[in-house]
Amino acid sequence: RDDIDSLSGFLARTLRIATVRHPTPRAWSAFRYLCRSQDLRHRQFAAARIRLCALTGFDWTRHARTRAGFERFLDFIAIEMGEDSALLPDNHWRPQWLDIRPDVFRPDVLGRLETPDALTEALIARLGRAPGDQAPLRRGDLNHDATTAPDLPAWITAPSVRQRLAQVYGADYE
Numbered sequence: 001r002d003d004i005d006s007l008s009g010f011l012a013r014t015l016r017i018a019t020v021r022h023p024t025p026r027a028w029s030a031f032r033y034l035c036r037s038q039d040l041r042h043r044q045f046a047a048a049r050i051r052l053c054a055l056t057g058f059d060w061t062r063h064a065r066t067r068a069g070f071e072r073f074l075d076f077i078a079i080e081m082g083e084d085s086a087l088l089p090d091n092h093w094r095p096q097w098l099d100i101r102p103d104v105f106r107p108d109v110l111g112r113l114e115t116p117d118a119l120t121e122a123l124i125a126r127l128g129r130a131p132g133d134q135a136p137l138r139r140g141d142l143n144h145d146a147t148t149a150p151d152l153p154a155w156i157t158a159p160s161v162r163q164r165l166a167q168v169y170g171a172d173y174e
Contacts, residue, residue, distance in 0.1 A: 011105060015126065018100045018107035022114055023169035028152055030093035031073045035064045048090055052076045067155045074164035081168065097171045 004010045037045045052058045056072040063069030080089040111119030124130050
């Protein structure tokens with residue numbers, strides 16, 4: 001468009017909306033997704049699975065869906081996030097702030113997957129009106145404490161796991 005003098009100036013007049021998921025269940029879900037792709041021998045994530053094994057000693061017969069495997073997965077992400085890495089981790093498991101970039105375009109409305117009603121309320125408050133007569137999309141009861149979600153293993157709160165989660169997803173927790 002030739003009527004835009006600066007992209008940042010143009011975007012300053014827009015409503016920036018971002019949605020995020022709590023880092024703990026998101027990381028566990030991403031790890032299970034990666035394990036599932038291995039089970040299916042799917043080409044998606046094949047390069048990441050190879051790098052995971054090479055960089056951390058991950059063994060698909062012993063570490064899939066286990067605490068030890070999850071810790072290696074978090075170590076793998078930390079390695080890929082390192083200053084000497086030429087690759088960013090895959091967007092399925094990299095920290096969300098890298099995609100949202102709040103340092104460049106801070107969201108006006110931040111929606112959390114765990115509290116969809118709060119996002120709807122925030123959008124109504126920001127826009128000054130409800131978005132028509134459509135009922136909100138529901139995908140089961142998403143309102144839960146993200147650190148004790150039913151699909152999370154009990155060991156997810158172990159100190160070594162929490163330390164690794166904080167190392168990788170510290171900015172996301174903030």
